[in-house]
Amino acid sequence: SQELEQSPQSLIVQEGKNLTINCTSSKTLYGLYWYKQKYGEGLIFLMMLQKGGEEKSHEKITAKLDEKKQQSSLHITASQPSHAGIYLCGADSGGTYKYIFGTGTRLKVLA
Amino acid sequence: ETGVTQTPRHLVMGMTNKKSLKCEQHLGHNAMYWYKQSAKKPLELMFVYSLEERVENNSVPSRFSPECPNSSHLFLHLHTLQPEDSALYLCASSQVRVLSNQPQHFGDGTRLSIL
Numbered sequence: 650s651q652e653l654e655q656s657p658q659s660l661i662v663q664e665g666k667n668l669t670i671n672c673t674s675s676k677t678l679y680g681l682y683w684y685k686q687k688y689g690e691g692l693i694f695l696m697m698l699q700k701g702g703e704e705k706s707h708e709k710i711t712a713k714l715d716e717k718k719q720q721s722s723l724h725i726t727a728s729q730p731s732h733a734g735i736y737l738c739g740a741d742s743g744g745t746y747k748y749i750f751g752t753g754t755r756l757k758v759l760a
Numbered sequence: 761e762t763g764v765t766q767t768p769r770h771l772v773m774g775m776t777n778k779k780s781l782k783c784e785q786h787l788g789h790n791a792m793y794w795y796k797q798s799a800k801k802p803l804e805l806m807f808v809y810s811l812e813e814r815v816e817n818n819s820v821p822s823r824f825s826p827e828c829p830n831s832s833h834l835f836l837h838l839h840t841l842q843p844e845d846s847a848l849y850l851c852a853s854s855q856v857r858v859l860s861n862q863p864q865h866f867g868d869g870t871r872l873s874i875l
Contacts, residue, residue, distance in 0.1 A: 653802070682863045691764070691850055691866035737803075741861045746791065746816050748864060750803040 651676045653738055655751035662728050663759050670723045670754045672738035678718045680741035686753070687734045695723075728758045763787045766851050766867035773841065774875050781836040781870045783851030791856045792834040793864065794826060797848040809834060810856060838872075846874045 654673045662668050672681070680699050684692035696705045698714035698721060705712050709726045725732055735753045764785045773779050785792060794806040808816035809828040823845075825837040834851055848871050852864040 680861055680863075684866075689848065689869070689871060691766075691868040692852075692864075694863045694865060697863050739803075739864070746793075746808045746810065746856065748793075748805065748861070752800065752802050 651740070651749055653740055653749055653751035655736075655738060655754050657754060658752070659755040659757075661757045661759065664729060665727055668725050668728055668756070670736050670756075672721045672723070672751055674719045674740060676719070678714070678721070678740050681714055681718075681721045682739040682741075683712050683721070683723050684737045684739060685734050686737060692737060725756075728756075730758045730760050732756060733758045763865045764851060764853055764867035766849075766870055768870060769868065770871045770873075772873045772875065773838070775841060775843075777841075778837070778839040780838065781849055781851075781872075783834040783836075783867055785832055785834075785851075785853035785865070787853055787855075787865060789853035789855045789865070790831060791854050792828060792831075793852040793854075794834065794836050795850040795852065797850055797869070803850070807836075841872075841874045843874050846872055848872070 652675045656671050682697050683695040686692045696712045701716040701718045703714045711724045714721045733756055735755050737750050737753045739748055739750045767782045791810045793808050796804045796806055805818050806820045807826040812828045823840050827835040848869045850869045851867045854864040855862045
């Protein structure tokens with residue numbers, strides 16, 4: 650079965666620093682989604698990537714999907730305390746209702 | 761109105777109680793989902809409903825019983841739960857299309873604690 654592995658598991662950065670979170674799939678991705686979750690709350694949809702080489706940006710967050718469609722990265726530029734939370738990647742694993750998720754990356758931004 | 765609303769936000773119950781979790785989506789989506797989120801584990805898909813019919817049941821114990829009366833509402837009925845069922849239960853909805861899925865939209869979850 651397909652799995653998503655995220656790295657790092659946790660990250661602490663100083664405000665203003667850039668950071669990158671990676672998501673690697675054991676199989677080709679049909680659709681890759683990035684979500685942000687605050688502790689004890691629901692997931693907030695950030696971006697969706699479907700094509701190899703695709704890159705999308707929203708404010709200071711950029712996500713890319715590699716050409717082989719097996720790895721995605723999420724890059725935050727000039728991090729702020731508001732970026733703190735858990736970032737999860739999710740994927741459409743090929744079946745109509747089969748979504749899978751990584752274990753998440755916990756981000757803390759120090760002011 | 762937010763896209764996906766879950767109630768209650770917090771629930772504490774004994775192992776012999778019966779309770780229900782409620783989810784409502786205002787996005788016009790055709791599929792709804794229940795997920796369980798436990799500490800340090802990936803999200804676990806429990807149930808999927810499409811057009812009010814259950815299409816996926818990932819071997820969930822019978823003490824969890826879903827109900828989908830219409831495309832906007834989803835319930836999770838709970839009875840005789842175990843301590844290991846304590847978790848955050850998330851509801852999601854999405855628009856499922858023939859050739860591609862769309863991202864899921866999540867509610868804020870119900871934090872369930874079993875005494």
